[in-house]
Structures are given as structure tokens and as C-alpha cells.
Amino acid sequence: MTALLSVENLHVEFATYGGIVKAVRGVSFDVEAGQTLAIVGESGSGKSVTMQAVMGLIPMPPGRITQGSAKLRGQDFLGRLEMDGRTICGDEIGMIFQDPMSSLNPTMRIGDQIAETLKVHRDYSPKEAWKRAIELLELVKIPEAPKRAAQYPFEFSGGMLQRVMIAMAVACKPAVLIADEPTTALDVTIQAQILDLLQDIQKETGMAIILITHDLAVVARMADKVAVMYAGQIVEAATVNELFYESAHPYTLGLKQAMPSAESDENHVLEPIPGSPPDLFSPPQGCAYCARCPWHMQVCQTDDPASFRLSDTHTSRCWLQHPRQPREVEGLHRAESQGVSKPVSDTADQEVSP
Amino acid sequence: MTALVKLDDLRKYFDLGRGQRVHAVDGISLEIAEGETLGLVGESGSGKSTLGKALLGLHDKSAGTVYYGGQALPQRYKAADFQRLASRMQMIFQDPYSSLNPRMTVGEIIAEGLRGRKLSNSQKQQRVAEWLDRVGLSAGHASRYPHEFSGGQRQRIGIARALIMEPEFVVCDEPISALDVSVQAQVVNLLNNLKQSMGLTMLFIAHDLSMVRYISDRMAVMYLGALVEIGPASDVYFSPKHPYTQVLTASNPEPDPELEKQRASTTIQGEIPSPVNVPTGCRFAGRCPKVMPVCREVTPQLLPLVDEDRLVACHLYQPE
Numbered sequence: 001m002t003a004l005l006s007v008e009n010l011h012v013e014f015a016t017y018g019g020i021v022k023a024v025r026g027v028s029f030d031v032e033a034g035q036t037l038a039i040v041g042e043s044g045s046g047k048s049v050t051m052q053a054v055m056g057l058i059p060m061p062p063g064r065i066t067q068g069s070a071k072l073r074g075q076d077f078l079g080r081l082e083m084d085g086r087t088i089c090g091d092e093i094g095m096i097f098q099d100p101m102s103s104l105n106p107t108m109r110i111g112d113q114i115a116e117t118l119k120v121h122r123d124y125s126p127k128e129a130w131k132r133a134i135e136l137l138e139l140v141k142i143p144e145a146p147k148r149a150a151q152y153p154f155e156f157s158g159g160m161l162q163r164v165m166i167a168m169a170v171a172c173k174p175a176v177l178i179a180d181e182p183t184t185a186l187d188v189t190i191q192a193q194i195l196d197l198l199q200d201i202q203k204e205t206g207m208a209i210i211l212i213t214h215d216l217a218v219v220a221r222m223a224d225k226v227a228v229m230y231a232g233q234i235v236e237a238a239t240v241n242e243l244f245y246e247s248a249h250p251y252t253l254g255l256k257q258a259m260p261s262a263e264s265d266e267n268h269v270l271e272p273i274p275g276s277p278p279d280l281f282s283p284p285q286g287c288a289y290c291a292r293c294p295w296h297m298q299v300c301q302t303d304d305p306a307s308f309r310l311s312d313t314h315t316s317r318c319w320l321q322h323p324r325q326p327r328e329v330e331g332l333h334r335a336e337s338q339g340v341s342k343p344v345s346d347t348a349d350q351e352v353s354p
Numbered sequence: 355m356t357a358l359v360k361l362d363d364l365r366k367y368f369d370l371g372r373g374q375r376v377h378a379v380d381g382i383s384l385e386i387a388e389g390e391t392l393g394l395v396g397e398s399g400s401g402k403s404t405l406g407k408a409l410l411g412l413h414d415k416s417a418g419t420v421y422y423g424g425q426a427l428p429q430r431y432k433a434a435d436f437q438r439l440a441s442r443m444q445m446i447f448q449d450p451y452s453s454l455n456p457r458m459t460v461g462e463i464i465a466e467g468l469r470g471r472k473l474s475n476s477q478k479q480q481r482v483a484e485w486l487d488r489v490g491l492s493a494g495h496a497s498r499y500p501h502e503f504s505g506g507q508r509q510r511i512g513i514a515r516a517l518i519m520e521p522e523f524v525v526c527d528e529p530i531s532a533l534d535v536s537v538q539a540q541v542v543n544l545l546n547n548l549k550q551s552m553g554l555t556m557l558f559i560a561h562d563l564s565m566v567r568y569i570s571d572r573m574a575v576m577y578l579g580a581l582v583e584i585g586p587a588s589d590v591y592f593s594p595k596h597p598y599t600q601v602l603t604a605s606n607p608e609p610d611p612e613l614e615k616q617r618a619s620t621t622i623q624g625e626i627p628s629p630v631n632v633p634t635g636c637r638f639a640g641r642c643p644k645v646m647p648v649c650r651e652v653t654p655q656l657l658p659l660v661d662e663d664r665l666v667a668c669h670l671y672q673p674e
Contacts, residue, residue, distance in 0.1 A: 160625075187397040188605040190397075191605065218607055221607040272537070273539070
């Protein structure tokens with residue numbers, strides 16, 4: 001069975017005055033209909049760039065997709081604007097952004113902005129489009145939709161604007177919705193409302209959601225599958241339960257220990273990850289996390305780790321998962337029988353060595 | 355324990371003209387004991403930052419009094435008041451990108467507060483170097499400019515700038531919300547260590563409930579300019595009494611998928627109303643899942659619960 005959306009070995013770089021930034025270095029993932037994939041990472045890890053590259057939203061130049069493919073229902077569409085008469089961006093894949101205030105046109109009425117999508121992509125007449133816009137505002141549970149449709153963005157709160165963004169993104173019934181930090185700018189009560197809304201729409205339409213976030217708590221709440229990104233690579237990919245209860249990469253462990261959790265008692269001390277992420281102008285030769293990793297070994301400094309498989313759904317890019325690696329690390333999950341974990345063939349490895 | 359800071363019915367209004375005013379802080383009384391960390395949580399627009407600024411004199415107070423060490427502070431600060439109080443009370447700001455002057459070197463930024471003191475240049479430089487070291491940077495960073503630093507490092511510079519004055523009391527206004535998770539923990543631990551070594555008293559303003567519970571001794575919850583609940587941080591977090599606090603903790607996701615699967619979907623609808631036309635009665639009545647007729651008429655007072663170290667402003671708990 002082919003996945004709904006699958007991205008393989010994606011490489012993206014940007015030419016800047018300071019040199020070439022390798023923002024995405026060999027990222028692969030896939031997502032099925034009705035499923036939610038969360039991409040987690042810190043700022044600068046390449047999570048937003050990955051999705052922008054898939055959507056064709058990267059300005060080129062300075063950006064460049066040097067390698068890789070993105071397939072929708074098995075058909076490669078990377079670098080194309082249309083497929084089978086449907087535009088990728090809008091028809092097939094909808095997107096919502098972190099900051100709804102700056103993503104909307106302040107001089108256009110809300111209803112017109114939603115209607116515009118329908119007029120462009122679906123050839124609706126102005127009247128039909130306006131009627132559908134009001135239905136969409138009702139779908140995202142905006143009270144008094146007909147009145148609100150005639151208002152401007154400044155008359156809406158942040159949470160309400162994010163609902164409008166969702167209405168626009170789902171207007172053409174996309175197969176995949178990409179949500180880039182959709183709740184980062186919102187309060188917790190509003191965040192809960194928006195996350196509920198996304199789940200309701202997903203149940204109704206069966207669309208896949210790719211949720212880009214830095215917040216592990218949001219991941220725990222929303223995701224079926226998770227990919228953890230660090231310095232332009234996916235360092236661990238797993239189902240949500242595997243990721244939280246059988247973490248197999250030191251960076252994932254580090255992130256978990258840096259957050260206060262419900263069970264932690266009063267004497268619990270947060271353990272921050274020391275240092276900061278590497279400079280992507282010149283990514284380190286070995287493992288990118290090596291300099292911050294408490295368990296790094298000699299091999300980590302020289303060789304980029306292969307991706308080791310712990311189960312059908314779980315991979316970790318860490319030398320500690322190598323079957324001949326003798327050290328036991330507390331809290332780090334390893335494949336049960338030493339023979340099982342074997343490197344997944346990975347062209348990205350050769351890519352990194354000069 | 356004695357109260358170092360005491361607020362008595364503190365109010366801060368912003369006039370909009372045409373007879374309209376924003377009730378940003380609307381009658382708050384609380385005490386912060388010496389050596390204590392009080393966490394202050396609430397949604398955006400609840401007035402928590404305004405409270406912090408009014409407390410330090412960065413906003414003139416509309417009414418009410420702030421007592422510091424038993425003495426009333428002036429309602430409106432003059433330059434001399436800032437000079438006098440700067441060595442006792444300091445603030446760490448939210449946004450490490452806009453709170454540092456991009457045209458000043460890090461050394462100049464950190465040393466700026468020492469200007470009024472009789473110190474030679476080399477003494478100042480020595481103090482700056484010492485503080486850069488204490489916040490986890492190196493003395494060589496003093497000659498660099500803010501743009502050369504990451505968000506977490508800038509927040510460390512902001513901390514050094516505030517604490518070089520060796521204050522007794524610090525207001526931290528969302529010091530970690532602009533930072534990545536791994537860096538948040540670094541900054542929180544740094545604040546905790548400095549608090550212990552210097553014996554600081556802190557008001558820690560944030561919207562991240564889990565972090566506030568972690569860092570605070572007591573937690574205060576604000577809604578639309580008023581306090582709705584205050585008590586020991588873990589008690590408030592794990593057994594919230596006020597319906598608003600219950601909504602906040604129920605909306606706060608935990609990094610644990612099994613816990614999240616058991617979570618009921620959100621019960622609260624609507625958003626925080628405008629602080630211009632504050633409703634009569636309880637401010638939360640319009641969104642409250644447990645609203646009663648009395649809530650829309652009578653404003654509940656912040657009263658202690660029986661047998662518990664907790665104050666709650668809700669008619670569910672008011673004595674008959």
C-alpha cells in the first residue's frame with residue numbers, strides 16, 4: 001500500500017552571504033489518511049523548512065532542493081505546482097501558520113478572504129463562494145458567522161483568527177493539512193479549543209494532519225506518529241507511545257527531562273540539555289548531537305550515525321543502537337534482542353561525508 | 355515569615371478617552387514573603403504583566419498602595435525613586451530580542467545600572483566579568499553585541515543586567531516563553547540557583563502552568579484584572595478550587611500520551627472578555643461551567659477556605 005503523502009531523502013539548502021546553510025539534510029517520512037504526524041524540533045531544526053519545501057513555498061533562489069522526492073498517492077510532485085489539474089498548494093495540501101494576524105490581509109473582509117480560495121480553486125461564483133465561506137465559518141464554530149464574515153481581521157481575537165485560517169485551509173477539502181505551530185501564540189484554553197477543532201474536522205473529513213510543533217505536550221495530545229528533528233535530520237521516528245515510553249535517542253530523552261511533568265514531585269530537578277544546536281553553515285562531520293550528548297563515543301565525532309530500526313515503526317539515528325555497542329544507558333530504549341537492530345539502508349550517510 | 359512585598363488594593367487603569375477605561379489591574383491585594391517565589395498565571399489580557407510593572411513603578415498606580423519591607427512606595431515614581439529602589443527591586447523581561455539595546459555592547463548593557471555608583475571603570479569591568487561568568491557566559495563576551503547571541507544567551511544577559519544590582523526582589527515577566535524547551539530548563543535552573551545563592555524573592559509571571567508549578571512556592575491565578583485563587587503551587591495545580599483554575603489545568607496538556615487519551619474534551623467555550631466593560635458580578639460568570647444566578651449580580655470576595663492554606667474568589671465557596 002502506498003502512503004497518502006511520502007517524503008523521501010529531502011535535502012534543502014540556502015545560499016547566504018555567510019555561505020551555504022544545509023537546513024534539511026535527508027529527511028524521510030510518510031503519513032496515511034486520517035493520521036496525525038507530529039514533527040518536533042527546536043527553532044532552527046529545519047521542521048518548517050521541510051514542510052515549506054514540500055509545499056513549494058521556498059523562494060528559489062536563495063533556496064534549493066538538492067535531492068529528494070515528495071509523493072502524493074505515489075506520484076512525485078516536488079517542484080510542481082499542479083497535479084491532475086489540482087494545485088498542490090491549496091487543493092491537495094492545506095496549510096495553517098503560527099501567526100494568524102500576519103497571515104491574513106488586513107484590508108479584506110474575512111468572508112472575502114475565504115471566498116477567494118474557492119473562487120480561485122473551485123470556480124465558484126461570488127455569491128456561492130460567500131455562502132460557502134459562511135458555512136465554513138460555522139464549521140470552525142465561529143458564532144454569528146454571517147455577521148463575522150463581513151468584518152475585518154482586526155476585529156477578531158488571535159484564537160478566532162486561527163479558526164479563520166483553518167476554515168481557509170480546509171475550504172477545498174485537502175487530503176493533507178499542514179499545521180505549522182498552530183497554537184504557539186495562543187493561551188492554553190484557546191489552544192485546547194483549536195486542537196479539539198482540528199481533531200473534529202479530521203474525524204469528519206479523514207484528512208491527514210502534519211503538525212509542526214516544539215511542544216511535546218501538544219504532541220502527546222494530538223499525534224499518532226512522531227518524527228523528532230535535530231539539525232536538519234530526523235533523529236528518531238516512532239509511534240507516539242514508543243516515543244514517550246521507549247525513547248531511543250539521547251536528544252528525545254534530553255527533551256523529556258528538560259520539561260516538568262505531571263508526576264514529578266517537588267524535589268524533581270529539571271535537567272537541561274547543555275549547549276546549543278550546531279551551526280548549519282558547516283554541520284559537524286559526525287553526529288550533530290554529539291557535542292551535547294552525555295553518552296557520546298569516539299565514533300560519534302567522526303561518523304554520522306545510521307538509522308537503526310527498533311520496530312516496524314520505530315527508528316533511531318544513534319550509534320548507541322548499534323548491536324555491538326556494549327554500553328547500557330539508563331532510560332534509553334534499545335532493541336530487545338541484540339541481533340534485531342540493524343541499520344536501515346540510508347543514502348544520507350554518504351551524503352554527509354565530504 | 356515576614357512579607358517583603360505587600361500589595362493593598364492595587365489598581366491600574368488605562369484611559370482610552372470618551373469615558374472608557376481599561377481595567378487592567380482591578381483591586382489586587384497579596385503578600386510575597388521574604389525568600390518566596392510567587393508564580394502568577396493567567397491568559398493574555400488578564401493583567402499579569404501590568405501588575406508586575408505597576409508593582410515596580412514602571413506604571414504609575416491608579417489607586418492602592420505597594421508596601422516594600424513595611425514602607426509604602428510612592429504612587430508615582432520620580433527619577434530619585436528609581437535610583438533609590440533600583441538596587442532593591444529589578445525586572446527580567448520577556449522578549450530577549452527587544453529588551454537589549456542593539457547599539458550597546460553586552461558589557462555596557464550589564465554595567466548600565468551601576469552608573470550611579472561610585473565605582474571605577476576597572477571595578478565595573480570586573481563586576482561585569484564576574485556576572486557574565488555567573489550566568490554561564492564568559493568574560494570575553496562583554497565586548498560583543500546582542501545580535502551575536504542566541505535567545506537563551508540573551509536572556510542570560512538580561513538576568514545579569516538585573517542581578518548585578520544585587521536586588522532583594524525580582525519580577526520575572528515571562529522570562530522563558532520565547533525560548534526553546536531545552537534552553538528553558540537551562541534558564542529556569544539558572545534562576546533557581548541564583549535565587550538560592552542570593553536569597554532572592556521573586557514574582558514569576560508566566561502562562562506555562564507546569565513551569566510555574568515547578569519554580570514557585572505559591573501560585574496566584576489572575577483573570578481579567580482580579581485574583582481568583584492563590585495558594586501553595588502544587589495544591590493549586592493538582593486540586594484547583596476556582597472553576598477558572600480548573601479550566602486552566604484541564605486545558606494544559608501533559609507530555610504523556612496515555613494521560614492525554616483519558617482527557618475529556620474541552621469544557622470551556624468563548625474567550626476572555628474585554629477589560630473595558632467589566633461585567634458586574636463575577637468576571638468569569640460568562641464562561642463558567644458552574645455559573646449560578648448570584649454570580650451575575652454579586653462580585654465574589656477573595657476569602658480563605660476552611661482548613662486550607664488557600665484563598666478563592668468564588669460563590670461556590672463563599673460562606674452563607
